[in-house]
Amino acid sequence: MGKVTGFLEYEREDRGYEPVEERIRHWREFVLPLPEADCRTQAARCMNCGVPYCQGTGSLAPGTPGCPVNNQIPDWNDLVYNGDWDEAARNLHSTNNFPEVTGRVCPAPCEASCTLNIDENPVTIKSIECAIADRAIAQGLKPERPALRTGKNVAIVGSGPAGLACAQQLARAGHTVHVYEKWAKAGGLLRYGIPDFKMEKLHVDRRVAQMQAEGVTFHYGAHVGVNVPAQKLLAEYDAVVLAGGAEKPRDLPVPGRELKGIHFAMEFLPQQNRRVSGEPAAPGEPILAGGKHVVVIGGGDTGSDCIGTSIRQGALSVTNFEIMPAPPLHENKALTWPNWPLKLRTSSSHEEGAERDFAVMTTRFSGGAGGYVERLHCVYVDDKMRPVPGSEFEIAAELVLLAMGFVHPLHEGMIKSLDLALDRRGNVSASTDDYRTSIDKVFAAGDMRRGQSLVVWAIREGRQAAHAVDEFLMGESLLPR
């Protein structure tokens, strides 16, 4: 424990944002890092709790306390307080392959579970994590090449955080790793879903370069089950890990859904990320919010990203509807802590000018000339999702973005051609004991196994699956579980 009285002496201070009027004029990150001295002061607030809920309990259930990758948070808080940034970086990388990513986009269940959150002043764990990672990267990311090669080959399908973490762990264990990615670049939703203003893509590029130097081979435009037969991977590799995400979006099949101008979030967001990085557009008409009244349906992370992107594109207005009732502004700590609480969360994108409303159900879309959507017809619902009589209303909508989550992985292509067993939610069935699917030597990890989740869970699953694959190939594994 760095400073015994730190939590009594110092108030919580976290990273700030560029003002709204400046940040909406560009696509870059706008979070302002804490100066080194402030980071160390904030780390001094850590109490090195006897039971540090921040670092997780090892439970696998969603919503359980703390960090899903079990970052050793009190240890690196102490190291940062004492100015030993190198050891802090070594410690952090021992549990998390991409802490600069989680330091930017993780919702920080660690902070919700921090003992100091009991009075709403948790240690600024996420900002300290990001500072440790960014300082280490500024000194140059060095490849960690294995001392011995095992002669075993592993194919990984998908280069999102689960596939990348799995690939890095297996390459460091000495296996020959090939990653198959259907898109033109690596990163999955880190690259094509999460907008640049939340996380610039150089963070992914750097890690890909590090992994290439560690011996990982990336195959782009390689759509397994479509232009790369899944059976070919089974024939050519000693093990195959499926980390293809949960890409099937939840639809809104109400009258008028066929009108032009109604799109899934993941039709809209990747286009903008490609524009920012200068990547050629994928086939299909450009979807742009500029000069339009935009309605975003769905109140989660994906909806927030659609809001921030629409505002930066110059939307006339952005309205965000959520079918669930508004959650409480503050949670009842006595009931919720140290678990992840249900409460109203206002993202930086919401602050940029979106109107939000809750308990709103869309009943139909209507359009005009050319078959384009013009209006959204809605009704308020009660706590049992029943329409409230007389509460019907309508709103102008020239672009509608559906951000209501993802139901499961795409079944067409790879999953069907391998005839994989699915769980009752339609995800690839594999247990967290060994990550093995219904087919011999085929493993699954990340959103493809778990369903729609978070980056930090994907990293955890990639690491755990790597341990399982290593053990399967070698009879034992020194990779951490």
Ligand SMILES: Cc1cc2nc3c(=O)[nH]c(=O)nc-3n(C[C@H](O)[C@H](O)[C@H](O)COP(=O)(O)OP(=O)(O)OC[C@H]3O[C@@H](n4cnc5c(N)ncnc54)[C@H](O)[C@@H]3O)c2cc1C
């Ligand atoms: C818009 C958006 C914003 C989000 N924001 C956040 C956030 O701020 N913080 C957070 O923690 N989480 C966020 N999430 C969730 C998070 O991004 C995912 O949980 C995480 O990326 C899942 O990782 P994954 O590796 O399992 O899958 P993905 O990231 O989905 O990667 C899967 C990869 O597999 C590839 N693939 C699929 N099938 C095949 C195939 N047959 N052949 C070859 N390649 C294939 C895909 O092209 C993709 O690159 C967000 C999600 C979305 C949609």
Ligand code: SF4
């Ligand atoms: S719960 Fe908070 S105060 Fe306690 S060890 Fe973790 S970060 Fe430090």
